Amino acid sequence: xxxxxxxxxxxxxxxxxxxxxAWVQAAQELPAxxxxxxxxxxxAEADAAFRExxxxxxxxxxxxxxxxxxRAAVSRLRQLLDGG
Amino acid sequence: xMWSEAAPSRSLMTPMAVEQTDAQLVARCRAGETAxxxxxxxRFSRYVYAICVRGFRLERQDAEDVFQDVFSRAYERLADLxxxxxxxxxxxxxxxxxxxxxxxxLARNAPTAAEPDESVADETLAALxxxxxxRAALEALDEPxxxxxxxxxxxxxxYATIGEALALPAGTVxxxxxxxxxxxxxxLEGRHGPSxxxxxxx
Numbered sequence: 389x390x391x392x393x394x395x396x397x398x399x400x401x402x403x404x405x406x407x408x409x410a411w412v413q414a415a416q417e418l419p420a421x422x423x424x425x426x427x428x429x430x431x432a433e434a435d436a437a438f439r440e441x442x443x444x445x446x447x448x449x450x451x452x453x454x455x456x457x458x459r460a461a462v463s464r465l466r467q468l469l470d471g472g
Numbered sequence: 473x474m475w476s477e478a479a480p481s482r483s484l485m486t487p488m489a490v491e492q493t494d495a496q497l498v499a500r501c502r503a504g505e506t507a508x509x510x511x512x513x514x515r516f517s518r519y520v521y522a523i524c525v526r527g528f529r530l531e532r533q534d535a536e537d538v539f540q541d542v543f544s545r546a547y548e549r550l551a552d553l554x555x556x557x558x559x560x561x562x563x564x565x566x567x568x569x570x571x572x573x574x575x576x577x578l579a580r581n582a583p584t585a586a587e588p589d590e591s592v593a594d595e596t597l598a599a600l601x602x603x604x605x606x607r608a609a610l611e612a613l614d615e616p617x618x619x620x621x622x623x624x625x626x627x628x629x630x631y632a633t634i635g636e637a638l639a640l641p642a643g644t645v646x647x648x649x650x651x652x653x654x655x656x657x658x659x660l661e662g663r664h665g666p667s668x669x670x671x672x673x674x
Contacts, residue, residue, distance in 0.1 A: 392657045392660045392661055392664075393657075394653050394654070394657055397606055397653060397656055397657060397660065398625055398653065400599070400602055400603040400606040401603070401606055401607075401610070401621060401622075401625035401626055402625050402626065402628075403522060403526065403599060403600060403603040404518040404519065404522050404600070404603045404604065404607050404626060405518065405521075405522070405626050405627065405628070406517070406518055406521075406626060406627065407517040407518055407520070407521035407539065408521075408536075411517070411521070411536055411539050411540065412513060412514065412517045414540060415513045415517065415539070415540060415543035415544075416509065416510045416513045416514075418509070418543060418544060418547050419506060419509060419547065422547075458540060459536065459537060459540070460537065460540035460541065460544060464544075
């Protein structure tokens, strides 16, 4: 890193716009989301009726667990319920 | 890993009262501090995002999937990181690999799509590393300078928008940006030294 004329600094600053806030928030929620999804899966394994309800609407089940139902969360829950 | 504490709310610019090294941040994450994980995501979210959308030009939906996948894998594998100081290159490599995988998957489903051009991405990634160094220097400035430079350059806000948000006349916004940019230049030179043009930024 060198030659710091202000035009170049400005160009470099412009290269890092913020990521969408919802994406950042979802990434920050990962530890809590993992715990919540694990809880859902454990309950689904013990309760077939609950498992059916979760499978019928994964997004709603995730929301009910207090987690943002991102595509990644939905995909992970489906994977976990499928035994992946 | 075990985690504690609830996630704090985000502000426009997260204050960096004490700037920690990446290694210190990783160590705190390993110790189970949720606040450290939040900070890690905050510190690298722009970088990962920029690799996805600038380096590999992913569409929004694909970029979002890769972005979440990067942090998900980072969370799972942080304990396996060989050198805590290597967090940035490790994240860059992980993001790059997932972007390439995504583009190849898209190409398989749409045979007319081109294979990813990794040489172009290489150049962009090198510039992004420099941009991250500038970002780190920005975090060391006082809060008013951080905010106004972030709003103008990174968020692409107009003088009028910034003036309204900060209750400043447009002329003052312009002069403050200029003054803060000069401060940032001094901060960067203090960290890395002047001269040696690299010409990487396109």
